[in-house]
Amino acid sequence: MKTSIATVSISGNLREKLDAIAKAGFDGIEIFEQDFIADSGTPREIGQMIRDKGLEITLFQPFRDFEGLTGRLREKAFDRARHKFDVMGELGTDRILICSSTHPEALGGIDRAADDLAELGEIAAPRGIKVGYEALAWGRHVNDHRDAWEIVRRADHPNIGLIVDSFHTLARGIDPDTIRRIPGDRIFFVQLADAPRIDMDLLYWSRHFRNMPGEGDLDVTGFMRAVAATGYDGPISLEIFNDQFRGARPDSLARDGHRSLVALMDRVRRDEPDIRIDVPEIPDRVTAQGVEFVEFATRGAEAEALERLLAAMGFTHVGNHVSKKVALWQQGEVRIVLNGETEGFAASAFSMHGTTVCDIGLRVASVDETVERAVALGATPFRQAVGPGELEIPAIRSVGGSLMHFIDDSSGLSDVWSVEFRKTDADTPRDAGLERVDHVAETMNYDEMLTWSLFYTSIFDMDRSVMVDVIDPDGVVRSQAIQAPDRRLRLTLNGAETHRTLAGGFLADSFGGAVQHVAFTTRDIFATARRMAELGFAPLPMTRNYYDDLAARFTLEPEMLEAMKAANILYDEDARGAFFQFYSQPFAGGFFFEIVQRDGDYDGYGAPNAPFRIAAQKRMMRPKDLPRD
Ligand SMILES: O=C(O)c1ccc(O)c(O)c1
Numbered sequence: 001m002k003t004s005i006a007t008v009s010i011s012g013n014l015r016e017k018l019d020a021i022a023k024a025g026f027d028g029i030e031i032f033e034q035d036f037i038a039d040s041g042t043p044r045e046i047g048q049m050i051r052d053k054g055l056e057i058t059l060f061q062p063f064r065d066f067e068g069l070t071g072r073l074r075e076k077a078f079d080r081a082r083h084k085f086d087v088m089g090e091l092g093t094d095r096i097l098i099c100s101s102t103h104p105e106a107l108g109g110i111d112r113a114a115d116d117l118a119e120l121g122e123i124a125a126p127r128g129i130k131v132g133y134e135a136l137a138w139g140r141h142v143n144d145h146r147d148a149w150e151i152v153r154r155a156d157h158p159n160i161g162l163i164v165d166s167f168h169t170l171a172r173g174i175d176p177d178t179i180r181r182i183p184g185d186r187i188f189f190v191q192l193a194d195a196p197r198i199d200m201d202l203l204y205w206s207r208h209f210r211n212m213p214g215e216g217d218l219d220v221t222g223f224m225r226a227v228a229a230t231g232y233d234g235p236i237s238l239e240i241f242n243d244q245f246r247g248a249r250p251d252s253l254a255r256d257g258h259r260s261l262v263a264l265m266d267r268v269r270r271d272e273p274d275i276r277i278d279v280p281e282i283p284d285r286v287t288a289q290g291v292e293f294v295e296f297a298t299r300g301a302e303a304e305a306l307e308r309l310l311a312a313m314g315f316t317h318v319g320n321h322v323s324k325k326v327a328l329w330q331q332g333e334v335r336i337v338l339n340g341e342t343e344g345f346a347a348s349a350f351s352m353h354g355t356t357v358c359d360i361g362l363r364v365a366s367v368d369e370t371v372e373r374a375v376a377l378g379a380t381p382f383r384q385a386v387g388p389g390e391l392e393i394p395a396i397r398s399v400g401g402s403l404m405h406f407i408d409d410s411s412g413l414s415d416v417w418s419v420e421f422r423k424t425d426a427d428t429p430r431d432a433g434l435e436r437v438d439h440v441a442e443t444m445n446y447d448e449m450l451t452w453s454l455f456y457t458s459i460f461d462m463d464r465s466v467m468v469d470v471i472d473p474d475g476v477v478r479s480q481a482i483q484a485p486d487r488r489l490r491l492t493l494n495g496a497e498t499h500r501t502l503a504g505g506f507l508a509d510s511f512g513g514a515v516q517h518v519a520f521t522t523r524d525i526f527a528t529a530r531r532m533a534e535l536g537f538a539p540l541p542m543t544r545n546y547y548d549d550l551a552a553r554f555t556l557e558p559e560m561l562e563a564m565k566a567a568n569i570l571y572d573e574d575a576r577g578a579f580f581q582f583y584s585q586p587f588a589g590g591f592f593f594e595i596v597q598r599d600g601d602y603d604g605y606g607a608p609n610a611p612f613r614i615a616a617q618k619r620m621m622r623p624k625d626l627p628r629d
């Protein structure tokens, strides 16, 4: 399979776009006319520059308002086409896209359009040019790939074919399986784009909100399965118009694009086992079995504060690393690693961010397959010299630059705790009933949320929930939960748009995306809160108004409400179950812990409580911790 991407999908000038596209591993580009016109090179020089970067020009586009015209307008349209064909010859590409006309004077008529295209085919043929016709979802007369196909069929010319674009088909709700009836050799090009489901004018939606396959809500996989069934074997190309992307970093966009295509084609190959699809075999999406450890880079006074907090939460300092300044704290299945090394990865994370989660360990079935899939999807493997007696635990870099280690039972890696750590006997065991990590919450710039969620959902078997808006007194934070089907791994991604929000302030202080809180589960949140109070834990205080409102919103036993109020426990419920949560006070620039109890099948994160939690945290944070204007 040849991968391609339209230059319109990437930010920057043409040269920056090409560098990013080539580096991400694409085979070719659709050159957008605007990008070509804006460049100072001649068509011949631009074509050469593209080839010098190892890229092929898979398509020249768009050519607009061609079919259905009469008289002078029709002659002019043919003149324009001849001019474009000349430019294509110079650039060195043989394929052009004509999108269905939106011209106010286009007459319509399937045969009229077919005749126009057949005549153009005669001009294209001697030049070796293939013309693909695409139905824009808002085309004046043609806005459905089935009509575009009928026009191409009636044009009956070897140089005239069809172009299908997942956005136009899926946005109109057209069944993509109708593509299965089109012969693959009559499809000249395939464009892919996803988009979030928004009820909006089609043109506006398409020009501003498209995103990479897997980032939106359209059934791009179903579309591509249908295309594969036709036998089409030409380039698969991304064509993404997106306002946010226009201001993003070209490298990161191109990497996301390539990752989305590899993940999509892998899905299609698995879903259509009887169709020959020319893509490399890679391991399937990884089943994450839970969080094995959370590692903090921390030193000095901050390390001592974190140790006191962990002790007050019922964690026990159970082990020390055989050769490094690394301590293991444990409770239930939760392992917290405190890394105070002055060299290596944790040390650089600490100098950049201060106390921060620098590494997350995930339990998986097979470490080798996990790393193989992640690397095939463009993730960077991480290695650091291992000391004597240490295991080499495979890791990759996560989007924000932190590490993600993988541990499985089959390769002996899960023995790391007994192999690399010596038991301490100084610390007395404590226990407050914390069992597992419920979720890990990462904070990032809003503009990077899609990159993070694509990273996780393409490597792991995880799905996105609907995005929710969290109201901070100083702005909105968007929160996107992604979770494994059995919920053994849950992540929440919080996208901040301004540094004045709690999340945004944390982001500004930590220089890039990072874990802002970790939540642990308990089966009895009241007992846990009691035990933690005995151990000296100070919860985040909630207001009396909050509990008065809870009493009005839900039917709660007065004693339970009193108990929640006394322990600063927040509450939510939905048709599936109930949710209890309380928080630590923020420390180290805004990091905090959360304790949760899920009853029944409650599957959320207490989003209705978030504004009150944030307001309380902001009240707690000393002025020096508050984000500066
Ligand atoms: O928005 C447009 O005009 C436009 C142009 C060319 C395309 O291939 C397309 O899908 C949309």
Ligand SMILES: [Mg+2]
Pocket: 134, 165, 191, 239
């Ligand atoms: Mg298109």
